[in-house]
Amino acid sequence: MPRTIILQSYRTSQVPGWIEKCMASVRHWASLHGFEYRFIGDEIFDRVPAWYQDRAQGRMPVITDLGRLVLVREALMEGADTAVWIDADVLVFDAADFRIDIADDHAFGREIWVQPAGKDLKVYRNVHNAFCLFRQGNAVLDFYIHSCERIMRRVSGGVPNQIVGTKLLTALHNIIGFPLIDDVGMISPLVLSDVAEGGGTALNLLIAKSAAPLKAANLCSSLVGGVADGIAIEETLMERAVSRLQREGRQLFD
Numbered sequence: 001m002p003r004t005i006i007l008q009s010y011r012t013s014q015v016p017g018w019i020e021k022c023m024a025s026v027r028h029w030a031s032l033h034g035f036e037y038r039f040i041g042d043e044i045f046d047r048v049p050a051w052y053q054d055r056a057q058g059r060m061p062v063i064t065d066l067g068r069l070v071l072v073r074e075a076l077m078e079g080a081d082t083a084v085w086i087d088a089d090v091l092v093f094d095a096a097d098f099r100i101d102i103a104d105d106h107a108f109g110r111e112i113w114v115q116p117a118g119k120d121l122k123v124y125r126n127v128h129n130a131f132c133l134f135r136q137g138n139a140v141l142d143f144y145i146h147s148c149e150r151i152m153r154r155v156s157g158g159v160p161n162q163i164v165g166t167k168l169l170t171a172l173h174n175i176i177g178f179p180l181i182d183d184v185g186m187i188s189p190l191v192l193s194d195v196a197e198g199g200g201t202a203l204n205l206l207i208a209k210s211a212a213p214l215k216a217a218n219l220c221s222s223l224v225g226g227v228a229d230g231i232a233i234e235e236t237l238m239e240r241a242v243s244r245l246q247r248e249g250r251q252l253f254d
Contacts, residue, residue: 004035025246044068111166126166131181187220
């Protein structure tokens with residue numbers, strides 16, 4: 001049987017309850033489909049060169065963007081047929097129907113981001129790496145690692161959190177066209193608020209613009225503790241959204 005390894009990483013102390021639920025949902029999904037599951041704590045940072053971490057100026061998303069790729073490469077070098085990275089703040093709420101039996105040897109997630117535009121709402125289409133899949137023999141992984149390092153050697157001044165994640169992948173996708181998976185969506189602050197409430201205009205727009213019903217969702221933990229698009233993103237909001245998705249996720253996105 002083909003060997004698939006699912007990779008996740010997060011700190012091991014003071015883990016928010018809703019993050020625990022997200023990671024438990026991924027473990028359950030992996031077990032259900034016969035995948036190996038591998039959790040890595042702060043050891044992920046050992047995979048990232050010191051010079052790169054210095055250049056990243058302490059921005060954990062930028063450092064982790066490279067660390068996840070090195071972990072994926074290690075898994076493939078160990079003999080895995082497929083290695084899949086899933087962010088710790090991804091909740092799988094439709095484990096039975098979330099499948100990764102795609103024909104391509106690599107894939108990223110499709111991001112449909114809903115945010116305000118004056119009195120209206122606007123949709124931005126991007127590529128995200130909260131979910132990324134690589135198979136033996138793919139030509140993209142080493143190129144992506146090289147690109148991350150090359151970009152960070154050239155940066156000066158401030159470093160955006162998305163510089164080697166969404167920004168890089170979206171720019172490349174617009175030129176070469178990556179295979180994208182629609183099952184793992186990106187939940188913007190307005191959509192997050194709607195999910196917690198059980199419905200709303202932003203959620204409806206996301207559903208209308210999605211090619212297929214979501215089976216899992218990235219809840220954007222990097223925004224917790226701040227205010228974005230007029231939404232105060234607090235732990236209580238995250239807990240409510242996770243609980244709603246666990247109970248009604250399939251119905252919400254059908």
